[in-house]
Structure formats: C-alpha cells, structure tokens
Amino acid sequence: MKPRRPVKIKTFEQAYEFVLQVKTCLIFGSKTSDLPCLWDAVDLPGRQPGQKGWGQKVEAVWAWKNELPAQFPDEIFYGKLPGGLAMLMCVDYLRRVHYPAQHRPVSTCSPLARRALELIRSEPHTTAELRKALSPSGAITKSKVDGALVELQVTLNITRSNAPKLKRDTWLPFTEQYPDIGGEA
Template identity: 50%
Template sequence: MIKTIEQAYQFVKKEKVCTIFSSDKAELPSLWDHVDLPEKQPGEKGWGKRMTAVWTWKNELPAQYPNKIFYGKIKGGIAVLMDMDYLASDHFPRAYKNIQTQDSLAQHIYSKVVLEPWDTTSLRKVIMEEVDCTKSQFDTALKNLQITMNIARLNDPQIERDTWVAFKEQYLDIWKQRADDEEQ
C-alpha cells in the first residue's frame, strides 16, 4: 500500500498506467485504491489525508519526474498517470489524432494554447466570449484535446492551476518519434 509520493511513483512505473481515482469505465488500477492513508475523519477540516495526497500527487508526480511520469486523459475522459515509456511506445501512437480532425471549437482552443500556455479558467472565459459556447461545450473540447494528445498539462511545480500547452511543445521527443515512425 502507498503512503508516500515515492511509493506512488513506483506504483505508476510498475503499472504503466493507472487512474487517479476509482472508475468503473476503465479496467485499470487506481492510485486511490492503493493509497493507505486515512479518509477524512468526523470534525476534521479539509479533505483528509488520503484525498489530499492523491490530489496533490497527480500534479506533483509529473512535475517531479517530468521525463518519467505523464498526467493526462484517456478515452472516456478519465484522468490517468502514465509511465513515459509506455506513453511513447503504446499510448501516444494509438491515441493521437491530428488537430485538423477535431471540431472547430477544439481547433479554436488549440490555436490559443499552441501560441502560449493558458490556465483553464482564463482560457474558458476567453473562448466562451469569442465563440459563444457553453462551459460544458468548452470542457468537452478541452477534454478531447487531452484525449487526442493535442494538449498536455504544463509540468511546472510553481504553477498551481491546470495550465495547458501543446503536447508537441512539452513532449517533442515523443512527437518526433511518431513522425519518424510514420516516415518508415
């Protein structure tokens, strides 16, 4: 059972891919189910030790181990942590979809993110004003951009809000490997 971030790191490396929380939609192990920390106790303020650890580790693992651990979304919109070698060799080649195949809202969001990093709240506000979409439509498009490997969360431990960059910008080696594979 997991009690430290180092043990969480070893768990992700061993499993190759795991969900953050339990999910009936994915037949994958979850970090949540393997963390051995107490739930929120009656009268305790905040989330409790278990929830705090899992929620923190989902951001800290890719920030502390940027070349070893990936955070992203898989089909169904499920948040996962993934071994970087598995991402490069298995997941990315299966999940990547060219931005031109995405709907116009996703392409518009991508056109912003590819120019500079954007945090979710600021990006949502600007996009909703520019294209008159709903929060739900925006959230779906952002999730699909993650699933199709067009954007990724910026791995910067100094940034507290989810901030998005082009996948290609953050993981150029994986991107180039895909391009090299296609040429062969």
C-alpha cells in the same frame, strides 16, 4: 497461486514506484475501466468526523497527480484516456504504445477544440483563461469548453504544463512539452 497482496501506498515515493510498476493507472476509480487506480492503492485515512478539509487520502492523491509529473517529467505523464478518465502513465509507455495508438491530428477534432489549440499555441493558457477567450459573452457553456479541452488531451494535442510552481492547470501543445514524442500537433 496466492492472490496478489493489495498495494498499500502511504508516501509520495511509493506512489512514484506504483506508477512505474503498473505503466498506466487512473487517478480515481471508474466502473468503465479495469486499469489499476491510485486512489484504491493509497492507504491513508479519509476525512474524520469533525475534521476540516478533505482528509489525508484525498489531499495526497490530489497533490500527487500534479507533483509526480512535475518532479519526474521524463518518467511520468499526466493525461486523459478516452472517456475523459484522468490517468498517470510512464513516459516510456506513452512513447511506445499510447501515443501511436491514441494521437489524432487536430484537424479531426471539433471546431471548438481547434480554436482552443490555436490559443494555446500562441501562449500557454489556464482553463479559466480559455473559457473566457473562447466565449467572452458566455454563449459557450463551461462544459462545452471543458469538453473541448478533454478532446485535445485524449487526442494528445495538448497537455498540462509540468512546471512545478503552477497552481492552476495550464495547457501547452503536447509537442512543446514532449518534443521527442510524436510529430506536429
């Protein structure tokens, strides 16, 4: 049997097909996961010596992680896996396999995560807005707030808004964006 040819993604359309084919992929690689990785599959040049910016590969992967779920919200989901690994997943796989296996009631989450979800339920918030609202005096560290947001993503209680024009991560209750998947958050 011949070894599989490595995927060589150069376009947004090819990235879309890749996610649908593999069902779940990491955005960037990880030594702790055997899942396929969008970063490894993209065949675009990195930053060249003397070039400003990130280079074509980083710019493409960074944009596609947001654009794929924004343009195909009924087909592609962006979220976090246990361990906080960023991933893209087919919505059908999310519905049938991932949500039943990974969703946890918010009551099982940390107090800080529960407070964050209360704010998000009242209205969508960006990460920066949540950091400020949860710790107006700065007593709670940025990393603790970010950890609470990861916890809510991993347990499928919140998700990033797929609204195409948003420039910053804006958080919604999972069931608001995916009302046909799961129950009450």
